[in-house]
Amino acid sequence: MDSMTHWHERSEVEAPTSWRERLEDRTLEPVRTTSTGYKVLISVLFVIAAWGVYAWMFQLRDGLYVTGMRDRISWGLYISTFVFFIGISHAGTLISAILRVSHAGWRAPITRIAEFITVVALVGGASFIIIDMGRPERLLNVFLFGRWQSPIMWDVLAITTYIMSSVIYLYLPMIPDLALFRDRLAEAPGQLNALRHRLYSTLAVGWRGSPGQHRALGKSIGVMMVLIIPIAVSVHTVVSWIFAMTLRPGWNSSVFGIFFVAGAIFSGVATLVIILVILRKVYHLEEYITEKHFVYLGYFIASFALIMIYFNVTEYLTTGFKLEEGEEFLFRQLFIEEFAWMYWFYLIGGLIIPGLIILYKRTRTVYGIFVAAILVDLAMYVERYFIVVTGLRVPLLSYEPASYNPTWVEWSILASGVAGFALLIALFIKVFPIMAVWEIAEEHEARQFATDPQALPAARSVPPEVSQ
Amino acid sequence: MTRLNRIGIALAAVVGLLVLTAGPALADNSMSVAAPGEAGIGDIVPVLVSVTEDGSPVTGVVVVLRRNATFAGVSGYVEIARATTSDEGAADLSYVQRGAAQTSELRVEVLDFDVAQLDFAVTSVGEAEQIFEPEVGLNLPGLGGWMLIALIGGLWTIILSTVLRLIVVSTDGDESSTGVPPRRRLLPFVLSGMVGLIAIVLVTVLVRNPATHANLDGPGESDRVPHSHLAEITPFNGPGLDEAYVELTGDALVDGARAFFGLGCASCHGLDAESGVVGGDIDSVVRDGFDEFLSAVRKGPEGMPKYTADAFSEEELIAIHTYLATVDGE
Numbered sequence: 001m002d003s004m005t006h007w008h009e010r011s012e013v014e015a016p017t018s019w020r021e022r023l024e025d026r027t028l029e030p031v032r033t034t035s036t037g038y039k040v041l042i043s044v045l046f047v048i049a050a051w052g053v054y055a056w057m058f059q060l061r062d063g064l065y066v067t068g069m070r071d072r073i074s075w076g077l078y079i080s081t082f083v084f085f086i087g088i089s090h091a092g093t094l095i096s097a098i099l100r101v102s103h104a105g106w107r108a109p110i111t112r113i114a115e116f117i118t119v120v121a122l123v124g125g126a127s128f129i130i131i132d133m134g135r136p137e138r139l140l141n142v143f144l145f146g147r148w149q150s151p152i153m154w155d156v157l158a159i160t161t162y163i164m165s166s167v168i169y170l171y172l173p174m175i176p177d178l179a180l181f182r183d184r185l186a187e188a189p190g191q192l193n194a195l196r197h198r199l200y201s202t203l204a205v206g207w208r209g210s211p212g213q214h215r216a217l218g219k220s221i222g223v224m225m226v227l228i229i230p231i232a233v234s235v236h237t238v239v240s241w242i243f244a245m246t247l248r249p250g251w252n253s254s255v256f257g258i259f260f261v262a263g264a265i266f267s268g269v270a271t272l273v274i275i276l277v278i279l280r281k282v283y284h285l286e287e288y289i290t291e292k293h294f295v296y297l298g299y300f301i302a303s304f305a306l307i308m309i310y311f312n313v314t315e316y317l318t319t320g321f322k323l324e325e326g327e328e329f330l331f332r333q334l335f336i337e338e339f340a341w342m343y344w345f346y347l348i349g350g351l352i353i354p355g356l357i358i359l360y361k362r363t364r365t366v367y368g369i370f371v372a373a374i375l376v377d378l379a380m381y382v383e384r385y386f387i388v389v390t391g392l393r394v395p396l397l398s399y400e401p402a403s404y405n406p407t408w409v410e411w412s413i414l415a416s417g418v419a420g421f422a423l424l425i426a427l428f429i430k431v432f433p434i435m436a437v438w439e440i441a442e443e444h445e446a447r448q449f450a451t452d453p454q455a456l457p458a459a460r461s462v463p464p465e466v467s468q
Numbered sequence: 469m470t471r472l473n474r475i476g477i478a479l480a481a482v483v484g485l486l487v488l489t490a491g492p493a494l495a496d497n498s499m500s501v502a503a504p505g506e507a508g509i510g511d512i513v514p515v516l517v518s519v520t521e522d523g524s525p526v527t528g529v530v531v532v533l534r535r536n537a538t539f540a541g542v543s544g545y546v547e548i549a550r551a552t553t554s555d556e557g558a559a560d561l562s563y564v565q566r567g568a569a570q571t572s573e574l575r576v577e578v579l580d581f582d583v584a585q586l587d588f589a590v591t592s593v594g595e596a597e598q599i600f601e602p603e604v605g606l607n608l609p610g611l612g613g614w615m616l617i618a619l620i621g622g623l624w625t626i627i628l629s630t631v632l633r634l635i636v637v638s639t640d641g642d643e644s645s646t647g648v649p650p651r652r653r654l655l656p657f658v659l660s661g662m663v664g665l666i667a668i669v670l671v672t673v674l675v676r677n678p679a680t681h682a683n684l685d686g687p688g689e690s691d692r693v694p695h696s697h698l699a700e701i702t703p704f705n706g707p708g709l710d711e712a713y714v715e716l717t718g719d720a721l722v723d724g725a726r727a728f729f730g731l732g733c734a735s736c737h738g739l740d741a742e743s744g745v746v747g748g749d750i751d752s753v754v755r756d757g758f759d760e761f762l763s764a765v766r767k768g769p770e771g772m773p774k775y776t777a778d779a780f781s782e783e784e785l786i787a788i789h790t791y792l793a794t795v796d797g798e
Contacts, residue, residue: 148616227626
């Protein structure tokens with residue numbers, strides 16, 4: 001990446017500006033200071049997460065009997081949560097990799113957070129698979145006796161590959177920033193700072209910004225940003241195949257792969273918006289994460305809402321037109337009976353209303369998009385849930401359709417999973433640079449060398465095309 | 469009507485009935501069938517039937533060809549062809565010979581005509597060519613485990629290359645540095661080692677790909693670790709529904725069949741022990757005698773679980789072996 005060399009040669013091109021110092025201070029601020037509110041938040045999240053572990057102990061002791069899952073409906077909240085988390089993990093890949101590949105300059109301040117959502121969500125998603133197992137100690141058998149003929153094994157391969165490459169992809173572009181932290185925090189006295197210095201020295205792998213280092217790192221980032229896109233697409237395709245490889249009404253679909261990938265990106269971008277709004281507010285990042293970012297992400301959400309509506313039409317119209325016996329049952333429960341409120345909330349509240357909020361100019365504000373993103377995330381969780389449960393509920397033999405009600409154990413573990421997700425993000429911003437300083441600086445310089453001296457122009461003055 | 473008349477009519481009716489029923493028997497009805505004794509599988513076998521009455525051909529009667537068949541445990545003759553006799557009293561029938569090294573048991577009947585049905589058989593000859601039972605599934609060349617291994621291996625090699633480049637990053641820039649901490653080289657090596665290890669594990673899993681399902685292999689795995697709490701309520705007694713035949717009847721055939729199906733043998737080896745999706749054909753092991761059979765069950769060849777005496781007692785295995793020997797004989 002030749003553009004990285006700009007940063008290396010920065011000191012020769014221009015003296016460290018106050019802009020630059022401000023950026024570094026803003027990025028360092030979460031690491032330097034800890035507010036009371038933060039401590040309270042961490043405590044609350046920790047208590048919720050611990051409560052989930054307590055509930056899980058019940059499940060380990062008594063087996064899956066303590067959940068609402070039985071013989072006929074054998075997947076419930078856990079698998080829905082797994083699919084949801086794997087879905088939001090696509091935020092990082094899409095925002096970071098695709099925008100980096102396409103040299104979209106505006107991505108710079110938000111890539112780091114997006115990549116971190118990916119890693120945390122993947123860890124969360126993978127742990128829900130283990131939670132769903134009645135005998136988690138048998139997980140090792142997947143590696144001892146796994147057969148590639150099984151779609152479960154495809155999931156193991158794809159998700160393992162994705163977790164590892166996401167961690168690497170998060171870590172590689174962070175190295176220059178970690179070196180910055182190492183240098184900036186070295187000056188401060190105290191035991192904590194000594195510890196930090198050791199940590200950042202290890203993580204920064206002796207980064208000095210030499211041309212050789214730039215070349216090597218640039219190459220690695222270049223390879224990973226391309227590689228991670230097909231890996232991410234394959235992950236959610238394979239997750240959908242867990243369902244689609246089964247002969248069941250509602251699952252037996254050829255569009256499931258891309259339907260799930262689209263849903264994953266949709267919910268991933270929404271989650272990114274939610275976390276960005278919170279971090280921007282708390283850490284005063286308004287200068288870097290501007291309204292423009294939210295508008296662009298909002299356009300993403302709106303266009304994916306349209307794509308999701310389209311998928312709903314193709315999926316349900318093609319099967320509904322033929323209406324086989326099992327499909328008829330599925331349609332009845334999904335559209336007019338037990339699950340109707342979920343489906344219509346999903347379609348109207350999660351696809352149409354967020355789309356309208358974003359497309360309508362007066363509501364296309366940071367908070368409008370924030371509300372839309374919350375709706376999208378809720379709806380996408382509900383969608384995962386009804387896909388799992390309604391599909392299993394269709395009786396394929398002559399028996400009464402079962403019902404599924406999650407028990408307190410499942411609700412507790414779900415709450416714990418969400419809290420754990422937030423907890424890991426909160427801890428991350430305490431340790432790692434929340435913004436890619438070198439990328440923002442590089443982007444800033446690129447703009448300075450261009451005509452506009454203003455760092456990042458406001459949204460409405462810039463055409464929505466991906467510039468640079 | 470006088471009484472005499474009524475007796476006369478009754479007598480006439482009796483005589484008429486006698487004539488009607490006995491009449492055809494008195495007539496010299498006959499049928500001859502010409503068919504080959506052997507036929508290749510898939511051949512169209514001609515069956516020529518001629519029907520005569522007192523030596524003259526019978527025209528316009530329906531001749532039916534049936535074949536003995538068994539389906540879902542029910543045996544009987546199934547109609548496979550029918551024809552009407554010509555002016556010469558001849559009916560041309562035909563059918564397709566099916567089944568490898570089997571005999572078609574056939575029967576010809578003439579409808580509404582009093583002549584005895586005729587049974588005969590046509591034996592299949594030659595190599596059994598699969599004409600109606602294709603192999604299960606589609607085998608596309610190249611699409612399989614090795615392709616997946618190449619894909620995963622290639623992917624992880626690229627990932628490893630990106631991490632290995634970090635070693636270059638950590639060693640570069642030495643000359644200019646003052647007081648670069650020595651710890652900085654640790655992470656790239658640890659990370660590369662981790663990526664390499666995971667890659668090897670994943671590829672090894674794919675290469676090993678056992679013939680059987682998970683958590684069955686390994687010594688003593690069939691005495692599974694009891695679930696800490698569940699085991700108190702419902703102790704695990706091995707696979708299958710073993711409580712169904714806790715009381716042995718003493719009839720080895722009955723007990724053997726129950727054990728074979730109930731303990732789960734059939735779920736791998738198929739209902740007739742002629743290999744299923746997972747387990748292989750066990751005929752030869754059964755034929756080699758009980759000792760061989762016993763040692764196979766205890767050792768668990770080719771990915772089959774090792775079933776200890778806790779899972780199957782020797783008594784049960786004798787019964788299963790006795791039962792399988794009868795299945796094998798067919």
